[in-house]
Amino acid sequence: MASDPVTLNEFLTERLGAGGVVDDPNDLLRYITDWAGDHRGKPLLVARPRTTEEVAEIVAHCHCHGIPMVAQGGHTGLVGGAQPDAERPELVISLERLSRIREIDPLNFTISVDAGCVLQSVKDAAMEHDCDFPLSLGAQGSCQIGGNVSTNAGGLNVLRHGMMRQLVLGLEVVLPDGRVWNAMHALHKDNRGYDIKQLFIGAEGTLGIVTGAVLKLTPRAQATRTALVAVPDVAAALALYGQARRSCCDLLSAFELIPRACLELAFEAAPDLPDPFDTVYPVYVLLEVAASGSVDLDAMIEHLFEHGTTAGMVLDGVLAGSDAQAERLWQIRERMVEGQQLRGEHLRTDIALPISSLGDFFHTASRAMAARSPETMVIAYGHIGDGNLHFNLLPPADLDLAAKKTLLHDLEAALFSLVDDYHGSISAEHGIGRVKQTSFLNGLDATERELFEGIKALFDPDELMAAGRILPRTR
Amino acid sequence: MASDPVTLNEFLTERLGAGGVVDDPNDLLRYITDWAGDHRGKPLLVARPRTTEEVAEIVAHCHCHGIPMVAQGGHTGLVGGAQPDAERPELVISLERLSRIREIDPLNFTISVDAGCVLQSVKDAAMEHDCDFPLSLGAQGSCQIGGNVSTNAGGLNVLRHGMMRQLVLGLEVVLPDGRVWNAMHALHKDNRGYDIKQLFIGAEGTLGIVTGAVLKLTPRAQATRTALVAVPDVAAALALYGQARRSCCDLLSAFELIPRACLELAFEAAPDLPDPFDTVYPVYVLLEVAASGSVDLDAMIEHLFEHGTTAGMVLDGVLAGSDAQAERLWQIRERMVEGQQLRGEHLRTDIALPISSLGDFFHTASRAMAARSPETMVIAYGHIGDGNLHFNLLPPADLDLAAKKTLLHDLEAALFSLVDDYHGSISAEHGIGRVKQTSFLNGLDATERELFEGIKALFDPDELMAAGRILPRTR
CATH class of the missing domain: 3.30.70.2740 (Alpha-Beta Plaits)
Structure with a gap:
């Protein structure tokens, strides 16, 4: 039988070498458990290809022999999509060894990368060329670009720079039959018919395995200001948002709502974290503005505070005076998630x-x-x-x-x-x-479901790739 | 025969009333000639529905009777996509009477519109609520939103706000079989599976007829500065672009390259248009920055001029001191297209x-x-x-x-x-x-073509909708 682990192991070992296959139960553990520890699956094996060509070979083999497969990035997903199926064992194809920064073009404001690059490493590489890659997530130290593409990742800076979809210019994808669809275009505009890449973005690996991406960069922020603002209620936070978009000229890079209860959770997780205010307020907003050139960001925020105070939207506010102080304000946002986990x-x-x-x-x-x-x-x-x-x-x-x-x-x-x-x-x-x-x-609704099923069937008629995610398996 | 114009005319007249059908050869003329006068087709008839339901009824009828059809907006396309086929007569479905602004939500920064709304009217409606709809094209006084979506329109402000694709949050589409796919979501984030709407954007009407859209707005610019900069060559213009993105904090809303020959064409079309400089320069850049809050845009541009002059990228520059002066600078950009036409x-x-x-x-x-x-x-x-x-x-x-x-x-x-x-x-x-x-x-390439054909077949297996655009007809 083709999906017999022994035969598959032999094929993979021959193609990928010794480090290319994981079959030891202890080593497998990290490929079957996600970040929250909620989801565990049962993989056939884990393959660790190093190149797009190796991914294509593995996928072609699986396609040929009817072996179910699932691509895996940094294990930071929150919906159990990348964990192997517990009922129908899948070959896990880990992208972790496809981790090359292929090219940076600062004048074109683009970076071309392998799917297995960790988000933080892409951000670091951009910074070396005086650029930013603006996607920012709590998991950026371990999540991978392929996963960011496949889940259309969001995070903290979506307000200004959009989700991953808005940051992808080109893609390279191994289709479920093993063919490589190469559209690594570094073009800011391209109207040549249907924009196929949009289907792979957010498809959670069900239509193909993303192996490379060309991403948009932005000019590196030279100055950033972070502020925590206390407001009377959620309605005031919303009104302040409308004002902030205008006053801050769309230089607003984050605008986070944090009710008091969340602050308490952050203090539970980090008892040393100081409350930035002497008074307890019902609702807070953590906001950030950033600029690549010389703009008076302090004046911008003070103007927003003044306007907000006069209009009754702002009760109190603290503008971080140093990077360390800004970091402490962001700690509230991060530690409250930890407090919730605890x-x-x-x-x-x-x-x-x-x-x-x-x-x-x-x-x-x-x-x-x-x-x-x-x-x-x-x-x-x-x-x-x-x-x-x-x-x-x-x-x-x-x-x-x-x-x-x-x-x-x-x-x-x-x-x-x-x-x-x-x-x-x-x-x-x-x-x-x-x-x-x-x-x-x-x-x-029925029409939409039919379109979804039609798209899945067009790309993966045999339901071998990340089957059961988004749509249920039909076989 | 079902596609007999008489039978079709009767059906349409009954459903749409007298103003709903155009069959007079003189009146038909404006539906078969595009902006440049390059493309003429031979329509069966022109239908002018007023609602999404009427579009759906017409499309269902055509689907049922095998009648080819093509949707039409403002006749400003440049690739002959909306003109009826000359060989296989099509029913033109004009969206011009679907011209209702459905809803504006300034706090959500969204506007919901019928596909037949003229772009300028959407921009005007946004402005009444202190917002901008940033898509800006020469044809904005006559092009329609449905066409903008279907062609993924670009224009002058793409640099800052993206193409139409980046501005669409929700869509309503009549599928080629007459079913309505309603996804008029006013959501800035939505990761529920495949992003089907992306397929319709830029599909040139080949996968369905867009009847409505939810669009993103931006805060209204309170201040705009326009400048014409003379540079030694294209390389300098590019270097200046890299600098401008940074110095202007991504508040840059336009950056247009205009070699001297283009200026001459503008002067041919508009002899009264003054040359902004006393000297003839080889290459110019027309740039614009815009801000919704209080930022010193003059200082920003002067800093860019100074930096550019020192670095040898800038030979001369004029910063418009008034709206009228800015308008004259933009006239150069617009009239040169006219000069070329002449x-x-x-x-x-x-x-x-x-x-x-x-x-x-x-x-x-x-x-x-x-x-x-x-x-x-x-x-x-x-x-x-x-x-x-x-x-x-x-x-x-x-x-x-x-x-x-x-x-x-x-x-x-x-x-x-x-x-x-x-x-x-x-x-x-x-x-x-x-x-x-x-x-x-x-x-x-072959793989991509197969995917394109698969998508077309999934949505329009009978090839009745805008057939022959993007892909050739197969029947």
Whole structure:
């Protein structure tokens, strides 16, 4: 039998050499567990190709012998998409050894990279040429470009620079039959028919394996200012956002909503972290402006503070006076995620709404959750400038794990139904994978589902590539 | 026979009322001739629906009876895509009566519109809410949003705000079988699986008829500064671009290359237009910066001038002191296109290259053209910040029309072959339509062609919708 691990192992070892195959159960562990430790699968084996050609050879072999496969990057996905299937063992194709920066062209503001490059290394390479690669995520030290493309990653700077989709100019993809689709174009404009690359971006590896990308760079920021602003409520944070877009001339690179409860979680995770204010405020906004040339950013932010104070939108504010102080403000944003993790079982969501509906949704959803489970704690923070709310729920501590899971499952369904009412999305940036599939399919109309299925069938009629992600397997 | 004009006319008149069908040969004229007067077709009839439902009904009828159809916007396309086929008569579905602004949401920075809205009217509506819709084209007074989406329109502000693709958040499309795909999402982030709307953007109407769109707005610019800068050569213009991106903090909204020959053409078309300088310079750059808040744009540009002068990139410069003066500078850019038109038969191209290759390409291509036809005049201008060159050719005036056509055809082939050598695109923003099809297919590899054909077959297996555009008809 072709998908017999022994035969496959022989093929891979012959093609890739000794370091190219992982079959030791201990070594396999890191390829089957994701960041949150939530998802584990059962791989046939792990292949570690070094070049696009090797990826193509492996895929062609799998295609020929009907072996299911799944590509894997930095294991930082949040929807279980890259973990091997537990029921139908898949060959994991790890891109980690395709980690070459192929070319940097600072005048064209582009960088061309292998899919296995870690995001941080791409950012570092850009910086050496006085450029920035603006994608910024908590996971940037380990996530890989191929994963960023395949999940259309978002993060902190979407407000200004867009999601990964807006940053990709060219792609190289190994199709599910092993053919290489080479469109590594370093062109800022290209209107030659259907923009095929858009299908691979955000496809979670279901249509092909991204092996290379040409990415857009921006001029390196020479100055950055970070501020934490206290506001009376979410509505004020939204009004301040509208003003900030204008006052800051779209130099706004982050605008994060942080209710007080999130600050408390950050202090739980990092007791040494100081509260930047003497007073406790209900809601905070962490904002950042950045400029590559000489603009008076301090004056810009002070003007925003003054205007906001006069209009009753701003209660208090602190403008970081040094990089270290800015770093401490960002620590609040990062450590609160850790604090949430420390509380154990909880529900993470990733909702998008029209920005103008965020305030209303926030209150309606909070009330709806409280009505169903008064003891459950709402931890709702997010990228306001993108309309993206991580409306998370911490169940009462005294429930046992099974009861927590059941409760969270019910609350999620109620929450997602509200998201629908508000014409929102149940996945702003995390994707669908397997975790969100049921909710996703519930919201998909028949026409759209037919188009989705048609696209999957066009690229991968045998359902061998990342099957079961986004859409369910049909065989 | 179902596609008999009489039967079709009856159906359309019954559904759409008297104003809904155009069959008078004189009235038909404006639906079969495009902006440049180059392309004429032979329509069955013209249908003028008022709503998405009416479009869907017409399309369903055509699908059912095998009637070929083509959607039409503002007749400003440059590749003959929207003109009805001359060989196989098509029903023209004009979107001109779908011209409703559906909703403006200034806090969400979105506007929701019918596809038949004229671009300028969308820009005006945005402005009433203190926002800008940044797409800016010469044709904005007559082109329509549906056409802008279907051609992925570019224009003057792509450098800062991207092409139409970057400005579309949601779409409503009537599929070739008459079903309506409604994805009018006003969400800045949405990662629910394949991003189907990307396929319709730039598809030139071959996969469905766009009937509505949700578009991104930006804060309204409170201040704009326009400058014309004289530079020694194209290489200096490129170096200045790299510096300007940095010095102007990405507030640069236009950066246009205008060689001296283009100025002369503008003066031919508008003899009253003053030369902004006393001296004749070889190459100019028209640049614009814009800001929604209070930033010292004058200081920004002066700093760029100074830096550029010291570095030998800038020979002279004029910063418009008033709106009227800025308008006169922009007139140069607009009237030169008119001047080119007045010279009669000529070759218009729309090339994209990596920005860093533009200088080298400019000289190599100019030399190659001169070697083939020393009398042919190169008129190469363009959106440098996008790597987009309109490398146009004026043949010798003393040739007859047939000889001009033959010469331009040969020169185009030589030029496109060079574009290939430089890894460029033969269509940066105009699309493929019918005019560029042969050149496009020559450059398409087998894998890519198969994917293109698969996508067309998935959406329009009967080849009834805008057939023969982008890909050739197979039946």
